[in-house]
Amino acid sequence: MTNAGSPSAPEKRTLLVLASTYPRWRGDHEPGFVHELCRRLATRFHVIALVPDAPGADPSGELDGVEVIRYRYAPRGLQTLVNDGGIASNLRRSVWKWLLVPGFVGMQYLSARRLISRRRVDAIHAHWLVSPGIVARLLASPALPYVVTSHGGDLFGFRHPLFAAIKRWVVSRAAAMTVVSAAMAKEVRRLVLPVEHLETIPMGVDMDGRFSMAEGDQRSTSALLFVGRLVAKKGLTHLLDAMPAILAVRPDVTLDIVGFGPERDSLQRQVDRLGLDRNVVFLGALPQEKLPALYRHASMFVAPFVRDPSGDQEGLPVALMEAVATGCPYVVGEVEGLDDLLGDSAGYFRVDPRDSSALTAAVLAGLADPVVAQVAASKAADRARQCMDWSIVVRRYGDLIERSMRLDGAIGASANKT
Incomplete structure (x- = not known):
């Protein structure tokens, strides 16, 4: 309880996260690194993750302190563009899934636009260049900056000149771009992507908890x-x-x-x-x-x-x-x-x-x-x-996102408040 005369805690700013790969339910075997980052950033921001629906996925709601909103992009049984291999692999394996791409991108855009029209959003963090990055670029304005993160496949793959043009267009308005390795930063420079601010920040590992080194472990010999x-x-x-x-x-x-x-x-x-x-x-x-x-x-x-x-x-x-x-x-x-x-x-x-x-x-x-x-x-x-411990990684992402936010007409006014 807060005493009547005591000052209230400052309201958290809102971060909208756009992603394609995201856990469909608690304990999902799909890669969960975006959610791990989101739930740790939730101590600093109000985090809304706008992610695609999938067969069997949980409904929209709260997951580990993150507000998860799932958008439909096709009849539910056909929402198979992302899972069990990733978008690039699924498109190569099943050519018909290219038919899902317009709905996948379009419905994320419409869902994000509707959300932004109804609620205050202070910044967008888009994971992957080609789909969420497109949506972030379309929604961006001087009052709504975005950071885009590439995880590898979207940067090294999709090498057709059309996709190269899309990547350049996506990063051209970004407040910042992050990549997870120095080799990726080198690829950004090779592609001459017009990004104003580039940082190399990996995803994290819980090195003090789940993935710590344990004394006395007996490894197999074979x-x-x-x-x-x-x-x-x-x-x-x-x-x-x-x-x-x-x-x-x-x-x-x-x-x-x-x-x-x-x-x-x-x-x-x-x-x-x-x-x-x-x-x-x-x-x-x-x-x-x-x-x-x-x-x-x-x-x-x-x-x-x-x-x-x-x-x-x-x-x-x-x-x-x-x-x-x-x-x-x-x-x-x-x-x-x-x-x-x-x-x-x-x-x-x-x-x-x-x-x-x-x-x-x-x-x-x-x-x-x-x-x-x-x-x-x-x-x-x-x-x-x-x-690469999560405590270090989440601080770096949090600082970068906060610097991108526009406060009282000045980008980065809160950079030294953390």
Whole structure:
């Protein structure tokens, strides 16, 4: 209770978050990093997340302190553009889903416009350039600034000149743009995107809680782990190609695969064809709370990331960040964005996954000398703790968003109030 004579707490400013990938319900296996950022920003702003509806999704309402509004963009059973692989993968797999795109973008725009007409919104944070970024750009005004964040696929993929023009148009009015790795910042410059203010801010990891390093953990000596969407850029097919050679030296090795996506059936056929069914297990999608135990048990987290035929590649993959946070040894692909996370230890156990012999040798080396592998993993975990813990990440995003807000006619007037 507040005493009658005491001053009331200042009203939180309102941040409208536009996103495509968002949890459909509590514990959803879809990537939840946007919601994680939203719920942590909710201590500083009133956060409204305007996100697409999906079959089986919860109705609009409050989730962890975030006001979630789900908009319809097609008959509910057909709202399948986003989930189980992501928009880019779904469009490549099912050409007919391009028919969903106008409704997807148009209904987010109309829903956001209606919301803004009825309620005060102080700024917009758009996650991804091509869809939410378009909506933010259409809604922007001198009184309504926006920040746009690219997570990788939207920047590296969608390489047609039309999409390149859209990206330039989206960022041209943004108060700021963020990317999750230095490699992405380099790509922004290569594309000559006309962004006035660019910052590299990753998504975060709960390094003091769920994904902390635990003393006394006993790692397996023969358990490989893969966590991620089953899409081309994750490179899982290259790891499966290397497994027969790995098993020829270490027949006790197993591989647990956690994830879902459009390549699931083809990867299962590859396992069958290579005779790996006794050593490779598809665990499907698992909730976040089950991942730390897997990371802490694994001998090695294998992330054979590649640049796929469309040009898409990882920005800074959250699953690898989580594995590193728990001190899990790793083998990774040669994707530039990983340097931000691995730092000086990036050279350890890093290979071109398309070179099956090199991938095999790296995995076997890590299994043969777990002490060296653990030292590299611990160095990477220390680096991640300095710049990728959620407490650091959410402060940086919060400060940037607050600087973008227009208060009493002055952009950034509140920059020093936090």
